[in-house]
Amino acid sequence: MTALLDVVNLRTSFPTPSGLVRAVDGVNLKVEPGGSVGIVGESGSGKSVLSLTIMGLVACPPAIITADKIEFEGRDLSHASQAQWRGVRGNRLAMIFQDPMTSLNPFLTVGDQLAEPLIVHRQASAADARNKAKELLQRVGIPAASERLDAYPHQFSGGMRQRVMIAMAMACEPALIIADEPTTALDVTVQAQILDLMREIRESAGTAFVLITHDMGVAAGFCDEINVMYAGRVVERGSTRSIFRDPRHPYTKALLESVPRLDDPPGGRFLPIPGQPPDLTSLPVGCSYAPRCRWVQPGCLETAPTLVPVENDPARTKACFVDMADPKGQV
Amino acid sequence: MLVMVLKRLGGVILTVWMVATLSFFLIRLAPGNPFANELHSLSPEEDAARRREYHLDESYSVQYGYWLWDLCRGDLGDSMKYRGKTVNALIAQTFPTSLALGSMAMLMALVVGMTTGVLAALRQNSPTDYALMAVAVFGISLPSFVFAMLGIVLFVFGARLFPLAGWESYRHVILPAMALSLPFAAKISRLTRVGMLEVLGEDFIRTAYAKGLAERHVVIKHALRGAMLPVISYLGPAFALILTGSLVIEKIFFLPGLGTIFVQAATNRDYNVVLGTVVVFSTLLCFFNFLVDLSYSLLDPRVKGSTGE
Ligand SMILES: Nc1ncnc2c1ncn2[C@@H]1O[C@H](COP(=O)(O)OP(=O)(O)O)[C@@H](O)[C@H]1O
Ligand SMILES: [Mg+2]
Numbered sequence: 001m002t003a004l005l006d007v008v009n010l011r012t013s014f015p016t017p018s019g020l021v022r023a024v025d026g027v028n029l030k031v032e033p034g035g036s037v038g039i040v041g042e043s044g045s046g047k048s049v050l051s052l053t054i055m056g057l058v059a060c061p062p063a064i065i066t067a068d069k070i071e072f073e074g075r076d077l078s079h080a081s082q083a084q085w086r087g088v089r090g091n092r093l094a095m096i097f098q099d100p101m102t103s104l105n106p107f108l109t110v111g112d113q114l115a116e117p118l119i120v121h122r123q124a125s126a127a128d129a130r131n132k133a134k135e136l137l138q139r140v141g142i143p144a145a146s147e148r149l150d151a152y153p154h155q156f157s158g159g160m161r162q163r164v165m166i167a168m169a170m171a172c173e174p175a176l177i178i179a180d181e182p183t184t185a186l187d188v189t190v191q192a193q194i195l196d197l198m199r200e201i202r203e204s205a206g207t208a209f210v211l212i213t214h215d216m217g218v219a220a221g222f223c224d225e226i227n228v229m230y231a232g233r234v235v236e237r238g239s240t241r242s243i244f245r246d247p248r249h250p251y252t253k254a255l256l257e258s259v260p261r262l263d264d265p266p267g268g269r270f271l272p273i274p275g276q277p278p279d280l281t282s283l284p285v286g287c288s289y290a291p292r293c294r295w296v297q298p299g300c301l302e303t304a305p306t307l308v309p310v311e312n313d314p315a316r317t318k319a320c321f322v323d324m325a326d327p328k329g330q331v
Numbered sequence: 332m333l334v335m336v337l338k339r340l341g342g343v344i345l346t347v348w349m350v351a352t353l354s355f356f357l358i359r360l361a362p363g364n365p366f367a368n369e370l371h372s373l374s375p376e377e378d379a380a381r382r383r384e385y386h387l388d389e390s391y392s393v394q395y396g397y398w399l400w401d402l403c404r405g406d407l408g409d410s411m412k413y414r415g416k417t418v419n420a421l422i423a424q425t426f427p428t429s430l431a432l433g434s435m436a437m438l439m440a441l442v443v444g445m446t447t448g449v450l451a452a453l454r455q456n457s458p459t460d461y462a463l464m465a466v467a468v469f470g471i472s473l474p475s476f477v478f479a480m481l482g483i484v485l486f487v488f489g490a491r492l493f494p495l496a497g498w499e500s501y502r503h504v505i506l507p508a509m510a511l512s513l514p515f516a517a518k519i520s521r522l523t524r525v526g527m528l529e530v531l532g533e534d535f536i537r538t539a540y541a542k543g544l545a546e547r548h549v550v551i552k553h554a555l556r557g558a559m560l561p562v563i564s565y566l567g568p569a570f571a572l573i574l575t576g577s578l579v580i581e582k583i584f585f586l587p588g589l590g591t592i593f594v595q596a597a598t599n600r601d602y603n604v605v606l607g608t609v610v611v612f613s614t615l616l617c618f619f620n621f622l623v624d625l626s627y628s629l630l631d632p633r634v635k636g637s638t639g640e
Contacts, residue, residue, distance in 0.1 A: 057540055090543035097541075102534040106633055107556045117542045152632040168542070 004175055004208050005031040005054070008069040012046075012053045015062060019281030023049040025232035028307075029210075031176060036202060036209040038223030038240070040216055040255065044277050046232040047212045048098075051178045054210075055095050056085040073175060091121040094169035098181040100161035104153035110137075110164050111149030117171040136167040140197060159190035166197060170205070177201075178210045183218060195222055216255050220244060228252045231278050231288040234307060238316040248310050248318045250293045287320070295322045339624065343617040350613040351402070351606060355395060358602055365411035365600045385411060385603075398606070407607035412599045418607035421592055426611070429588035432580070433573055435508035440515035440569070445562065447516075448523025452558075453550065455528060463520065470517025475576045479510035479583045507584045511576050515569050519562055526558035533557070556630055563627050567620040574612055 012024040023046045031037050039047050052058050053065055056077065070078040073092060077085065094117075097103040105113055114136055115129035124132065130149065137145035140163040153161055162182060169177050179198065183191035199222060201207055211222050219226050219240065226243045228236040228251060236249035247253040254273045275292035284290065286301040293300065299321055310316040366381050382388045385408075386397050401408055407418035447467075451460040486506060530536065531554055539553045578590035589608055596604035628634040 052537075055541060057537060086543045086545060088543070089541055095541045097534060097538060099534060103538045105535040105539065105553050107631065108553070116539075116544065120543055120548075154633050165538075168538075 002074065003030045003071070004033045004035070004073060005029065005210075006069060006071040007054060007067065010050070010053060010067040010070065011065070012049050012058055013064045015064070016281070020064075021280045022232050022283065023280060024053060025283075027229075027232070027234055029054075029227065029234075031208050031210060033175065034202070034206045034208050035225070036211060036223045038219035038226040039210065039212045039229055040219050040226055041214065041229035042255075042273070042277055043214055044280075045229045046280075047214075047229055048180055050229070051095065051180050051210065051212055054178065055089060055093065056080070057089075057095075087121075090117040090169075090174075091172045092175050094172070094174040094177045096162070096165050096169050096177060096179040096182045099185045100158055100165050101185065103165060104161055106153055109150050109152055110156070114149075114164070114168055114171060117168065121172045132171070133167075136171060137164070139170070140164070140167040142167075158186050159193060162186060162190075162194050163197065166194070166201070170201060170207070173205065174207060176208045176210065178212070180212045181214070182211070184213070184215075191218070198222065216244075216258075228255065231283060232280060233288070233319065235289065235320065236316075236318040237307070238310075238313070242313065242316055248316065248324070249289075249320045250295050250322065250324060251289050252318075253324065254292075254294075293322075295324055297322055335628075336625070339621050343614070343621055346617050347610060347613045351610050352395075354606055354609045355398060356391065358600070358605055359391060359394075361600065363600045365602060381411075385409070402610070407610065408603035410596075410601055410604050412596070412601040412604070418603050421604060422589065422607055422611060425587055425589045425592050428586055429577060429581070429590060431504050432508055432511065432577055432586060432588060435504055436512035436515070436573055436577070437570070439508060439512040440519055440573075441562075443512070443516040444519025445523050445559075448520040448562075449527055449550070449555070449558070451520070451524045452527035452531065460524075464524070467517040467520045470513050471521070473514070475511050475514055476579050476583060478513045479507065479580055482506050482510050483583075503584075503586075507580050507586060510583075511573060511580045514576075515573065518565065518569070522561045522565055523558060526561045527554060530554045530557040560627065560631060563623055563630065567623045570619045571616055574616065 007027065007029040010024055010027045010029070011022070014021040014023060025046070027046075027050055029037070029039075029050075039050065041047055049058065054070065058065060067078045069076060072088065075088075077088065080088075104110070111130060111133050114133035115124070115126070118124040118129040118132055119126070122129075134145045134149055137148055142148055142160060142163055148156075153164070156164065162185075166182075177198075182198070183194050186194060195218065198209065198211075202209055209222070211219060213219050223240050226238065226240050227234045228243070228249060230251050236243065236247070236252045238248075243252060244256065247256055251273075258273055273292065278284065278288045278291070284301070286299075286303055287293070287296075287305050290296045290300040305319040305321050307317045307319045310318055364387075365385075366378055379388070386394050389397075398408065405419075407422070410416045410418055410421060413421070447463050451463045454460050483506070527550075531550075536549060536553055539549045544553075574590075577588065578594060580586070581588040581590040582594065589611065592604060593608040593612075595601070596608065
């Protein structure tokens with residue numbers, strides 16, 4: 001089976017007065033049809049820039065984007081024209097953004113905004129688009145859908161707006177939806193409902209998802225595969241189950257420890273990761289996590305580790321020299 | 332919505348009444364009188380007769396009563412200077428000129444200002460942007476009469492494109508309107524540019540692009556409305572400034588407009604003409620501000636009392 005999305009060696013950097021910000025620094029990403037891949041990392045690790053680059057939404061110039069391959073549904077988009085991008089965006093490849101409060105246009109009715117992708121990509125008539133928009137609202141669980149079509153975004157709650165965003169992303173039945181922190185701006189109970197809705201869409205429509213989050217817990221409940229991102233690079237990759245059971249990168253381990261768990265004793269160990277993410281304009285020569293790493297070895301400061309398979313599991317890769325079980329015996 | 336409209340209309344009437352009342356007493360308190368500065372000064376008997384004719388021999392409150400009663404019936408009285416002419420007739424005669432000048436200037440300012448503003452925003456930090464904004468700074472910092480002079484030198488004496496002055500054809504209105512509109516076009520251009528840049532940075536613009544919409548569509552349908560809000564709120568003050576600016580421009584180009592008769596009447600102490608023009612000016616201004624607020628709430632569904640609520 002060929003991959004739905006195959007990104008190889010993607011780099012996105014921004015020239016700034018203080019230097020070149022390497023926001024995405026050589027990322028590979030593969031998504032199978034109907035799959036669900038998580039990208040997890042602290043804020044500032046380049047997750048949003050990665051997803052916007054895949055959507056072709058990073059303006060370049062000023063940004064500098066290079067990739068060996070950005071293949072989507074068998075077509076290489078790395079050299080696509082603006083018109084080709086427009087044909088894919090919102091049609092086969094859609095995106096849900098972090099903040100539903102600001103991501104919908106406050107001046108246009110919800111029905112109007114829902115109809116747009118249908119009119120642009122499907123050449124739907126206004127009446128057909130409106131009908132479909134109503135169905136979409138019903139589909140994402142918004143009550144009294146036909147009246148709500150004429151409402152403006154400010155008349156919806158945060159959770160309801162995110163449902164509208166999801167409906168909008170689904171409008172043209174895309175093969176892949178990239179969801180960038182879709183639940184971060186929402187209350188905990190609403191978070192769970194939105195994730196349930198996305199899961200239900202994935203199962204019934206077979207839509208593949210890339211879920212971006214800083215929360216390992218959210219990724220665990222939704223993704224088959226997890227990519228852990230740090231300073232613009234993927235530092236560990238594996239099935240959700242194996243990542244949780246047996247994290248091999250010190251950063252992954254630290255992320256997992258920073259997730260409050262239900263079985264934690266009250267007031268128990270909640271460990272934010274000490275230290276700061278590195279300055280992306282001047283990354284260290286060696287491993288960019290080394291300054292914060294509990295297991296750091298002298299070799300870590302000299303060369304940057306690359307993503308290599310972990311010994312007994314070909315689906316697992318990590319970019320780390322150290323074996324956390326035996327820090328002295330380097331891999 | 333309807334309640335809001337009615338309330339605001341009530342406000343318009345109240346404001347016009349207050350402005351007119353204030354002017355009524357102020358003009359009477361000013362030194363001089365309508366009959367004092369005529370070439371041949373009137374004899375005491377003639378003067379007394381004139382005063383009686385215009386009720387000027389009564390107390391202020393009685394005069395005010397007469398005047399207000401006439402005003403309510405839509406009668407602005409007789410001119411005290413142009414004998415035999417009613418103020419209504421004078422205004423009817425001059426208003427079309429001022430209206431043509433003002434609306435033409437406003438239209439030019441909006442069209443030129445908004446297109447250059449949008450263009451500058453879309454080409455932010457390009458030579459086009461810098462050039463447009465340099466012209467705008469120039470336009471804002473110089474008053475209209477300077478442009479009037481410049482325009483006359485360039486287009487009348489230089490290129491002979493326009494007639495110098497007077498009021499005979501549509502070509503007579505173009506140069507004065509251009510001179511009048513330039514500072515406003517410049518200001519509107521800057522407001523549009525800033526508004527546009529702000530809106531283009533919003534998350535919902537990214538959402539629009541993520542849907543696969545073309546730039547033209549994103550700009551026109553998603554960005555323009557929000558970018559227009561600062562321009563709309565500026566239109567109220569702009570209208571007032573265009574009114575006062577037209578006083579000067581009408582004088583420079585010898586246009587027989589409302590401004591010209593207002594200035595003349597004020598120097599002549601032609602009480603009724605002054606008050607008549609004040610009533611017209613303040614009604615226009617209030618009504619225009621009311622329209623601005625109305626369009627603001629129609630444009631932004633989040634504003635209370637708008638259709639979206
Ligand atoms: N347009 C831009 N210009 C300069 N730097 C940027 C730009 N966009 C993002 N960055 C930088 O790229 C880095 C990654 O940002 P982002 O992808 O938003 O992180 P995340 O989504 O993981 O929180 C940050 O350091 C951010 O400051
Ligand atoms: Mg982000």
